[in-house]
Amino acid sequence: MxxxxxxxxxxxxxxxxxxxxxxxxxxxxxxxxxxxxxxxxxxxxxxxxxxxxxxxxGPHPRPVVAARLGISIAGLARGGVTEALTTEQIDAIKQENPEWLQKERSTQADVRKEAARIKERNAERAARREQEQSGA
Structure with a gap:
């Protein structure tokens, strides 16, 4: 065959x-x-x-624009950015550093901190379970 x-x-x-x-x-x-x-x-x-x-x-798709600005795609939408942007336009937004961008970057930083905290908590729980199972 x-x-x-x-x-x-x-x-x-x-x-x-x-x-x-x-x-x-x-x-x-x-x-x-x-x-x-x-x-x-x-x-x-x-x-x-x-x-x-x-x-x-560019023009770059929204996920790339969001990553280059250090924010989420939802943050882009909240900031009123709905179309593809060129590298030059992205750099201009960074240079201008509008209030919405500062807020979205802060939100993104908080999200990352929370994700790291949860990951660490889950790792600790898994280690505790493993220790309890091996000790039982």
Missing amino acids: TSHKNTQTMKPATAAKKLGVYLEATPAEFREGVVSRSELNALQADPPEWLRELRRN
């Missing part, structure tokens, strides 16, 4: 998300086709100039 391997493909939107780029800014041939797993791996390993340019200057 011969094994017959299908090539795994994905929609351009999925590939753009995995590459961290804004789909609408990609070349037409990328948006209009399908992307195989091997093509995606090749794009990640040796990005063509258009991909390097998009990653460097």
